[in-house]
Amino acid sequence: MSTVTRTAGATVEFRGLRRAFGATTALDGLDLTVEPGELLALLGPSGCGKTTALRILAGFETHDGGDVLVDGAAITSIPAHRRDAGMVFQSYSLFPHLTAVDNVAFGLRMRGTGKAERRARAEELLELVGLPQHAARYPHQLSGGQQQRIALARALALEPRVLLLDEPLSALDAKVRLSLREEIRRLQQELGITTLFVTHDQEEALSMADRVAVLRAGRLEQCAAPAELYARPATAFVAEFVGTMSRIPAERSGDGVEVLGRRHAVDGTLPADGRVDVLVRPENVRLTPAEDGPAQVVAASFLGAVTRLTVRLADGTTVKADLPTAEAAALPIGGRAELALPERPVLVDHRAS
Structure with a gap:
């Protein structure tokens, strides 16, 4: 010993x-x-x-x-x-x-x-x-x-x-x-x-x-x-360097932002000017199958208990979402879905030009 x-x-x-x-x-x-x-x-x-x-x-x-x-x-x-x-x-x-x-x-x-x-x-x-x-x-x-x-x-x-x-x-x-x-x-x-x-x-x-x-x-x-x-x-920078993040275009709404049709408070400081993106992790994205939903599934990666889906919005923005694999089975490649974020403050950044 x-x-x-x-x-x-x-x-x-x-x-x-x-x-x-x-x-x-x-x-x-x-x-x-x-x-x-x-x-x-x-x-x-x-x-x-x-x-x-x-x-x-x-x-x-x-x-x-x-x-x-x-x-x-x-x-x-x-x-x-x-x-x-x-x-x-x-x-x-x-x-x-x-x-x-x-x-x-x-x-x-x-x-x-x-x-x-x-x-x-x-x-x-x-x-x-x-x-x-x-x-x-x-x-x-x-x-x-x-x-x-x-x-x-x-x-x-x-x-x-x-x-x-x-x-x-x-x-x-x-x-x-x-x-x-x-x-x-x-x-x-x-x-x-x-x-x-x-x-x-x-x-x-x-x-x-x-x-x-x-x-x-x-x-x-x-x-x-x-x-x-x-x-x-x-x-x-930290948000995107550590872990996986998706950027979703947002609109200013007072001291918050509107994204995906909902208003969210901002976690941190809202940039003083310019267009902004919301930064969101895959596990915080909610997808629900919907025939006329705005998001289309374009890729899927099986990760065991979780499957990571990539969806494309109408403006071409791609968003990653982690779903339990059993739930992800209801969203095949080409399927459409509603997309939502948790009702809590979101991190924002200047939108890349």
Whole structure:
């Protein structure tokens, strides 16, 4: 049984962090706090600055302004090898000439830890990640998932205050990725280590993280618990980046909007001018079979208990709706339907021109 102990968890703060590469701004005044012991996912499209933020925290990248603090102390002037952060990369980065146990113990050897102590520590960590029987194997004798577990154990060997994960699952196949993300989450909670997880995969972020920080063009759009981020996105960008959203043209009606023949209050701020769209998730769309309905079913995707239907409105707008599969059977391709939204405030955005 492993005797690896739980850590206290550090507080990490990005304060006004800025970084540019020539004319490209990677980080534009990032302000973000990671609470002790939480797993925070940095989510966003390629080029949004999430990996740059992680590399600055690790000491592998410099910054142009702002600061990074760990437990209240600025660390940006401290060399990478003294920052007490463990990092796991997408590419595993194991030493091919070392066995699994020696890969895990490598950092301890560089620190001058005695042979017996580092061997015992490495064996504990191999047990923690479920690979004690693979101690004598070399990287080429391990699967991708096993190699990534070894890389994770190596990152934990020095008992870092912060664990940094840079898209560690993206090179793995779907089944292994699912298993390993559950394993990483279990270990993170068991050890209580503050963890930053960079990913462009929204499913990974929502399923693993305590909170998710969505970045866009070097700025923080929203940071919230997964359920809040999904149900109450702060901006149209977050709404469309996290999960699936349909846009339905709407008309202004006082301080609300009229959409599909009904008036709705607005969740948030109504744009000051211009035409607007309502943003709606598939599970919030209601479809009812109707011979003369305004919506026509043009596609269906079976998802198990739910079937996702795509319908087209008279103006060419397409809307996705998730229905129980038994109900969706009454709406075949080419069938017509009435479409309605729940009677609650809706999120709106400027209509694309």
